Amino acid sequence: MQLTNRAKKLEKKPMTLAERAYLPAIFQGLSITMRHFFMKKATVRYPEEVRPFAPIFRGLHVLKRDEQGRERCTACGLCAVACPAEAITMVAGERKKGEEGLYREEKYAISYEINMLRCIFCGLCEEACPKAAVYLQPDKIAPPRYERDEFIYGKDRLVEPVSPDARSVRGIQLTADQADTLRARLA
């Protein structure tokens, strides 16, 4: 049954002598492989050489701090809602007196966990966040581990360091002045 007339009519010709002798075809194949012998190799020798990350690469998450070193996240839960893989869980808490230097907002995340086995690194959490707190870093991947529970990243491994020199390259960056003030305050 013919559904379309796109089918290509193939003529089955008897093979010519050169085709039947098979040797020309062999030499053609040999020349192709020989060309590849001298081509540039595609291998990346991994531990010594790493492939460059694309600038838009979405890797391991980071919870940013603001210019005074306070956590930005306010535990609004929008990232968890946006997450298609349901990888994010958090427990919200109220900021006490004297903790103003630690948390930017009055409500903050007591715990914040991302399950890296569930996460598909889509970046929707980053887009959903109103406080510009969660980002996917362009230069870090979630490394392989032996145990499943090691893939559940808590705040200890997600929140970026206070020091302006050790901050993630993704997200809101400090200006030179802000970095200097922060350094002075930490010193």
Added chain:
Amino acid sequence: MSPLFLFLSFVALLSALGVVFAKNPVHSVLFLILTFFSLSGHYLLLNAQFLAAVNIIVYAGAIMVLFLFVIMFLNLNVDTEPHKPALAKIAAAVAGGSLLLILVAALKDVHPVGVTGTAFNSQIGMVDQLGLKLYTDFLLPFELASVLFLVAMVGAVMLGKREVGERNF
């Protein structure tokens, strides 16, 4: 009787007995190959290198491979072997024994004509000498044999040729 001769004869006889007595047909075939090897060793001792090599190539290398080939397919083992009546066994033993007797009696004191220790040409087993003999004194039988082989080979090629319209796959 050099020690090498004794050793080779010992191996030849032992493996020949092994051919007969081995329960497993594959073992029999392997023993037979060993027998051929020791026979080739004898040929070498007789300074017949060509014969030794050809014996190995043709018998051990080709014919016994076919034997093994067939036997592997047959799946012969102790339970599938048909039980032969005792009478047949006795008859076979008598027949084989008398053949052995006749051979020994006939060959016991044979004196090959024209071959004496002094006149014997020790180089006769070399390739070129053998070739000369074959192509002069024994030309007709040799050629007949080669025609036979050629016919067999052409026959094999013809059997392998695809007939018109035949397509099995």
Added chain:
Amino acid sequence: MLELPALGWQSIVIFVVFALSLLIATYCTYAERVIAAFLQDRVGPDRAGPYGLLQPLADAVKMFTKEEFFPGGANKALFIFGPCLAMITALMSSAVIPFGNNMSFGNNAFFLQGIEVNIGMLWVFGVVSLGVYGVMIGGWASNNKFSLLGAIRAASQNISYELAMGMALIAVLMMSGTLSLREITLQQSAPGEWAMWNIVRQPLGFIIFLVCAFAETNRTPFDLPECETELVGGYHTEYSSMKLGLYLFAEYINIFVASAVMSVLYFGGFNFPFQYELRDWFVNSQSWELASAQNLITLLGTVGLFLKIFAFIFFFMWIRWTLPRFRYDQLMRLGWTILIPLAVFNILLTGGLILAGVIQ
């Protein structure tokens, strides 16, 4: 000067040839992987040692330390005997290959050849025809259908291609008039006509021989006995540990021997262009002794032979990573209906040319 009887020198040569076959086979495994990688735009093993040169060693350690496995219902004695036999037959054939001309130190003269027999070619042929036993016995003793099929395939393939191979050899023999590999080599070295290597006089025979050599060594495109797409692993499906290693190793030794035989028979063996001119130049212009000049030429010739052998080994691997496998019926048809008639034709042609006096 070391005082050794002639036999002493010869036994050293035998030992060296033996060790060399093993060494080359070892590095063939490495070369195979690197060449395969390069032909596929990869880099191959490069972790063990500089450029991965210790990889064969690592493989050997791996092979030796793996579990030895015996399949249930296997014939244990023959199961062990199979790989041994494969290895023995593979190693035996390198004994008669002339790796170099004669060397002389003072009164000691010896050939760079394991043993010089006047039936060298028959020896190689006989040993090659025995090579299939290792595969057959191993395949049968495994008590596995796939192994058995692999063994059967190996047997029928080897027998079929031996015929064409033998007939390609006969054409060479008709020209040389001797079975000694050393004689055949020397005949290709007539002074002043170094272009008279047998490849020039026997191009058709060489192609037939080459194809048959591929089939005899069970290499792609004729590696049906171990065809993994159809037979799991072929005859060595059930083998593990060093017994598997011996089978794989035997294959590489066979490649080495096949390459050496082809170099000797068709590519002038240890001869190289302008060798006599070079020797005379050393004797006349550099006032060397004739013996030492000859020794130098012999050594250079050995190096040249090994270069030829390595080129052939490379060719084996190059083919392997280029061509797909034949189907079994295609293999048989190629052997029986194309190569054998072609070889017969080649014999007739050679005979005719010899009669006409074109070649001797």
